[in-house]
Amino acid sequence: MFVKAIERVSEFTRPIHIITRLYNQAEIRPGAATLFFINENGDAITCKHVADLIVNVGAIQQHYARFMAEYRKVLREPQHDYLRQRLEDQFNMKLGTVIGQKFDFINCFESLSQIHVTYHPKYDLALLRFEGTGQKLFQRPAEFVADGASAKPGKSLCRLGYPFAEYTNFRYNSDLDDIEWVRTHNQVTPSFPIDGIVTRYIADESGTPFAIEMSTPGLVGQSGGPLFDTEGTVYGMQQSTRHLHMGFDMVNHDVWVGGTHRAKISNHPFLHVGVCISADIIKEFLRQHNVKFYTKKAFKENLN
Incomplete structure (x- = not known):
């Protein structure tokens, strides 16, 4: 049902590759997020929590550099272990603290x-305005539904991310003490x-509908990806997943195993349902x- 739509949406939807280095851990953690382009100028949208990672990458790197500069001063001190612990407390360095990230669009x-x-x-929700040179590598911009109210309960929609x-394609560079592509x-x-x-639609504290709830979850990494119909018309953007307690609890239930x-x-x-920022909020x-975007009349399904 969504074969042609996925091909169409793939022309403006792109991955963000994210590699993360954690304090006191050798392994590099790969991850991903999603964005999609809304005009031929190279403007795109994604989730605010994804954009936060991009904005904060410099501050994280500088914080770790300051910690390492102080640590090198005490590296050969007799009380090295004690002084290191004090520095870790001062700079909030503990197991799992993010000390470096790199992004590849x-x-x-x-x-x-x-x-x-x-x-x-x-x-x-966040707007990304890119400055680049050379050829743009996305084929076309997204087209939003003209009236978001057409996304009524029971309507089939799809997400891509x-x-x-x-x-x-990443590694740790020991000479630079950094991760790289x-x-x-x-x-x-x-x-x-x-x-x-x-x-259903989800309303904020003022009663304003701002998001579409879907019967299936959005997956980690699909955040920022488009929600679309069978023609590839965009109805929203995947934001998060809600976990609704179903009430069918079983405690110490006696069953046969194997x-x-x-x-x-x-x-x-729990029932895991997707939450998508609506196209009307995005528009x-x-x-x-004053950002250019395109709309398209909602595809009228044949109800016969």
Whole structure:
């Protein structure tokens, strides 16, 4: 049902590759997020929580550099372990603290020089305005539904994003004490669609509908990806997943396990549903910042 739509949406949807280095851990953690382009100028949108990572990368690197500068001063001191612990407390360095990140915007521009980020004042939405040189590597911009109210409960919609970070083109550079990209390994992260039906609109504390709830979850890495119909018309942007307690709790329930023995199990099931910022919220945000975008009349499904 969404085959042609996915091909169309893939022309303006792109992955953001993110590698993360954690304090006192040797392993580099790969991840991904999603953005999509809204005009031929190279303006794109994604989630605010994704844009935060981009904005904060310099501050994280500088913080770690200051810590290491102080640490090198006490490296050969007799009380090295004690002094290191004091520095770790001072700089809030503990197991799992992010000390470095790198980003790669895949198939967006031949050369990227700068990114300007504008946050929505209330919702998990951000505008990315790219400055680059050379050829733009996306084929077409998104087209938004003209009237977001057409996303009624029961309507089938799909999301596209990059939840599975399968690329391996990164390494730790011991000479620089930093992580970096390389061009000799797999650089591809496959896109992944997930469809569902609209269940309801979600309103904020003022009663304003701002998001579409979907019957299926959005996956980590799909944040910032488009929500679209069978023609590829965009109805919103994947933001998050809600976990709704279903109330079918079982505590110490007696069951057969593997057909060989009985055991006591407990289960507290949740329904995982996707939350997508609506196209109407996105369009109003773009209008406020005089950003060009395109709309398309909603595809009228054959109800016969």
